[in-house]
Amino acid sequence: MDLRTLTFLIVGLTFALYIGIAIWARASTTKEFYIAGGGINPVANGMATAADWMSAASFISMAGLIAFMGYGGSVFLMGWTGGYVILALLLAPYLRKYGKYTVPEFIGDRYYSNIARVVAVICLIVCSVTYVIGQMKGIGVAFSRFLEVDYDIGLLIGMGIVFFYAVLGGMKGITYTQIAQYCVLIFAFTVPAIFISLNLTGNPIPQLGLGSTLVGSDTYLLDKLDLILTDIGFKEYTTNTRINTLNMFAYTLSLMIGTAGLPHVIIRFFTVKKVSDARVSAGWALVFIAILYTTAPAVAAMARLNLVNTIEPNATENLVYDERPDWFRNWEKTGLLGFEDKNGDGKIQYTNDDSNEMVKVDQDIIVLANPEIANLPNWVIALVAAGGLAAALSTAAGLLLAIASAISHDLLKGVFRPKITERQELNASRLAMAGAVLLAGYLGFNPPDFAAGTVALAFGLAAASIFPALMMGIFNRRMNKEGAIAGMLAGLSVTLFYVFQHKGILFIVDTSFLGNMTPNWFFGIEPNAFGAVGAVVNFVISILVSSFTKTPPDHILDLVENIREPITQ
Template sequence: MDLTTLTYIVVGFTFALYIGIAIWARAGTTGEYYVAGKGVNPVANGMATAADWMSAASFISMAGLIAFMGYDASVYLLGWTGGYVLLAMLLAPYLRKFGKFTVPEFIGDRFYSKTARVIAVVCLIVASLTYVIGQMKGIGVAFSRFLETDYTTGLFIGMAIVFFYAVLGGMKGITYTQIAQYVVLIFAYTVPAIFISLQLTGNPLPQLGLGSTLEAGGGGYLLQTLDRILVDLGFTQYTTMEEGNGFNMMMLTMSLMIGTAGLPHVIVRFFTVPRVRDARKSAGWALVFIAILYTTAPAVGAMSYFNLINTVKPGEVGAEASNLLYEERPDWFKNWEQTGLLAWEDKNGDGRIQYYNDGNEQFAQTATEQYGWQGNELTVDRDIMVMANPEIANLPNWVIALVVAGGLAAALSTAAGLLMAISSAVSHDLIKGIFNPGISEKGELLSARLAMAGAVLFAGYLGLNPPGFAAQVVALAFGLAASSLFPVLMLGIFNKRMNSAGAMTGMLVGLTSTLVYIFTYKGWLFIPGTNMLPNTAEYWFLGIQPESFGALGALLNVTAAYLVSKVTAPPPEHIQHLVEDVRVPRSAKEAPAH
């Protein structure tokens, strides 16, 4: 069976499964729509949380970043997993004990202010919409290659699928759909990794294969061989950190960690379990399920890059025969060229593919003088590495089709969670909480579904012009969550003296400073040419890239909140008692949630 037909069958089956689950688990009440009736088993919730969390950035883009950045990309592994520890220990159980439907509702009640609730809604929407752009990019990448559509058409198909099962089922439908999506995506990620690890090293475990010797080519260690090849091509060693990048890496790690703990669509997952202790259990199970993919990603990144380089550049640098003739390029190369995500430009007119680091001036000069090379000729979108990896390794068509289904499952599951958070914020926090408190349950459900429809359309519009690789776009969202929501949640739980004036000031300072910084280097709404300064290290403040600024934004948030709270009236007495009640167990036997 040809690849296209097989892919349609596999992807069609998974889509039918998601829609069927949504129909079976459709929400009939606001409690089911917002928090799945608070009746989800912690193991199931951990699996759903993992799927919600492991987005297109994790499935499609992270291994691509690891492939091209090497050691420097370990920041994403550390930041995204470390954030779950913060979430499990510092936020999830306390927020579940508070017992509200949404993050803005907690902020509004804790800080006794409708204005604070509205500001929290704005922060949530800004962070969530930025995050969902990365998912739309992943959907477009998967569809554009394997279902033979253009990027835009693929994006619209993905939007329609998410719209159907998210609008119909709400959180209840999304939860059980995400469990199915986790199973699909984890098989899709690990099966080709096992194949390729066996192919290259003879070891069936990719985690061990990464540190094993190669079956061919002299039998050297995989990472040592990759280091040598990259140095020969003018790049930094794969296993070493780029010089002078330490501080920025630390800031990005912090931003990703606290951003993880502050993401509304992840936090709300812990509102769906029956009891407070189940929130901790859910976080633990989520880490277990996430670890399966995250420990596999470094192997996928290294092996896919090794295969790519050996396809276009199998011999020694400088030998004419070592550079692949463009006319002899393999089929997978031709297929990905059609998507526009892989491109070749014959700069020196020799008909061969030169791939090297022309940013290394000394190496580039030598390459020009000795071999007549006029610059790197191969452009590879990093987001294709996981999707193209099975084709590069000549794996069976069913494996390739499985990877497509997995990539779509990862993107759709997170997109649904994000859109659910946006929908809940609009319907429950704005319409019911602020503008129309007397709205009926039926009216609130309708408004939630209309809000979901609007969020899907707007997210699709932004997804048509993504500002970078999926993981980079997601990192911006983490920075926004880190600088706006995480500090106010932490202060709301652990500082009973923090008042509404301090919380509102902190959120506004954190969000505004981070948005301005992103605008300065990325442009307004990511429109090309609207940035005020070039997005390069020499122009960054203290060498902090836009994706890393969330950590500094969080510090500004906390500082502003603390200073304002010190010069304004303390919270009412009953609020201070409420904070203590949420944080301190009442007795050895767990008290019921509020």
């Protein structure tokens, strides 16, 4: 069977599975729609959380980023996993104990203020919408690259599938499809990694292979990689820092607290039965995430080694362009690989200076082309397409639910129309979900110019606004509404200010209002890493403001006592 037919078959089968699950897991109450009925097994929830969390970026781009950054790429590995420790120890069990449906609902109740609730809804919608654009693009790209279907048609098919199971099943449908999607994506990610590790090191476990010697030699894989990269003028793979130590520190911290503050991840912990389940479930989520996140650095280093080795089989002899392998030709067609024969010798020179002839090596090919580079069978290549789609669909669905529930539950039921019945709210939530899918689709068709810069914004906002408000709501009894609102607004504005100053207002280039500043002027911290600073500003401002305004009313102090109490019947 040829590759295209095989890919259609495997992707078609996974889609049929998702639709089957959607029909089986329809939601009939708001509780089912918002939190899947609240009785999900902690291991199952962990798996769903892992799929919810690992997006097209984790699946397709992260290993590629690490491959080209080396040690500097560790910020993503530590940042996107370490956040779960904070989430599990500081937020998830308490928010589960509080036992409501959404994140803004907790903020609104704890700070006895609809203003706080609305501010939280705004932060939530901005971070989730910016995040969902990336998923929609991922779906379109996966279709166009693997199935040779138009980007637009691919996007429409993807939207149709999400629409079907998210509108019908809400959190319940999303949870069960995410479990299936996790299985698809982890299988698709690890199978090529195992083959490649076996090829290079003889060890089938990529995490061990990365620390092993190369087949038929006494040289360790990482030492070899350091050596050949420095030979062609790159920095050493294992020590290549991202800008400087302070920036690595701030970047990692921003990603960690941003992760802990992302509402679509937090609400997954509302779906388990007990508080103790929420704790264990966070552990399982991280186990399932760690399987991919510890494999990714192995994929990264091995792919980089394979790439350089293909182009320069040995130090004196470079690859003749006309003898390039098939995968090279295939990926040249997509524009992700680009070669320019600068010195006209018909051979490929790959260096880190002006004589470099590999003018384009897109980071995404590291995962996408990996099976081809390693000569793996066609079904493995087809699987990668299904895995990428599973990663993008599962994250999109989780984000859309967070948006829909904030609109129907927080804005409509909570603030504007408290009197609507459960039936009406359920209909409203389906309507909000449908609207969110359409909005996300629209943004996928017309990605705004600022799409590339939005990840910084999503994590920055979550870290600087939502996380501190939640954490102090639990750990600082005295925190009142004045402090929390001032803190959220301060954290938000400082982060926006910094990101916009560097990347342009609303990401429009050349609108930096303070003139042309040296990039990263604040102690060398890049805009993507600024959420941590925003969070510190939030903490400081809220504590200051709360210390000279009134203590919260008694029923709020009781509420805080209550979520801190040991769990009893």
